Amino acid sequence: MHEMSLMGDIIQLVQEDAEAKGIKRLEKIELLVGEIANAMPDALRMAFAIIREQNPQLFSETAELVIHLEEAKAECVLCGHVYRPEQKIALCPQCNIPSGRMLSGETFQVLSYEGE
Secondary structure, eight states: OHHHHHHHHHHHHHHHHHHHTTOOSEEEEEEEEETTSSOOHHHHHHHHHHHHHHOTTTEEEEEEEEEEEEOOEEEETTTOOEEOOSSSSOOOTTTOOSOEEEEESOOEEEEEEEEO
């Protein structure tokens, strides 16, 4: 489960930034995760819960992870049809050619965090 590693990296980045701003305990982390970003939201939530339990000095008791999902959209570079792909390389439903340019759905980023 690479989400454990991803969550560890996210928390490390947030912790470093929070410390630089004088924030000692985290209350909330918000992520934007694309549908085809190769990160499963449920696995990220589970990883967050495990890391939160293992680091009570870093998180408040009510600390939460909020995940906003970004819908995947692609545009066929041949016919211009905009569609919702199920994976990064997908056939255009209009012309049946794998010529889509991703418009959204690959994002994986920290939107914000809160702490005390």
